[in-house]
Amino acid sequence: MKITIDQRAHVTVVAVAGSIDALTADTLVHAMGEQMHAGNTRLVAAFEGVEYTSSAGLRVLLATLKEARQRGGDLRLAAVQERVLRVLDLSGFTSILKCYPDVGAAVASFPSHHA
């Protein structure tokens, strides 16, 4: 798995590439945690490069979503592939997590005047 961090003006884009499973999920948990501890709680997970996830990926998304919102921010998803979207749907995640067609739309969904 490859993770790339891109700090935009008021949003942090975490681009993920590869497969998320019980092994690689730890790397993603660590990356998300690092951003939030640095005060970056408005997060976009760019999933265009994620070709697969098991429930391990759902655990990461849920933990990140909870912590980001508790700190006044949010986690939003962008460019989720169909195979991964099916897993999110089957787990009831599409009702608690906002998904956008691309990174630009996900970034723009956070108001820029947000403190």
Added chain:
Amino acid sequence: MSGASAPGAGVVRRSVPRARLTDLAALRAFVAAACAEVGAPPAVGEALVLAADEVCSNIVLHGYGAGEPGPITIEVDRAADGACVTIADEGRAFDPADARAPDLTAPWDAREAGGLGWHLVRQVVDELRYERRSGVNLITLVKRAP
């Protein structure tokens, strides 16, 4: 990873003597290739890859426990209109019927990650069977073509 073989007509088998999380990617690749080999359509393979990954992750993390990796054997066979995956391990006995069901309608702050793995398995396969036979856990997953 070791021991890819074809023990019987149509059955494809792979054994890992000391399964770790680092084996998951290769096990997924094996299940995908084996499903194609027994003639299952891609959607069947995709479902069984996810289900087998969840089962094997549980075996490594909970069946054997940290620092005590044990064997996992996966067999893939043709089933009517689809494929059948059997996963055997010698870890602690666990019947997936005892896994608690996640609440998928709870608000975000009340959601828990527990139980999502077995929930996904049930969602993507047509049959999930468990049997404990002389110290061996046997999970059978059947997926038919949609």
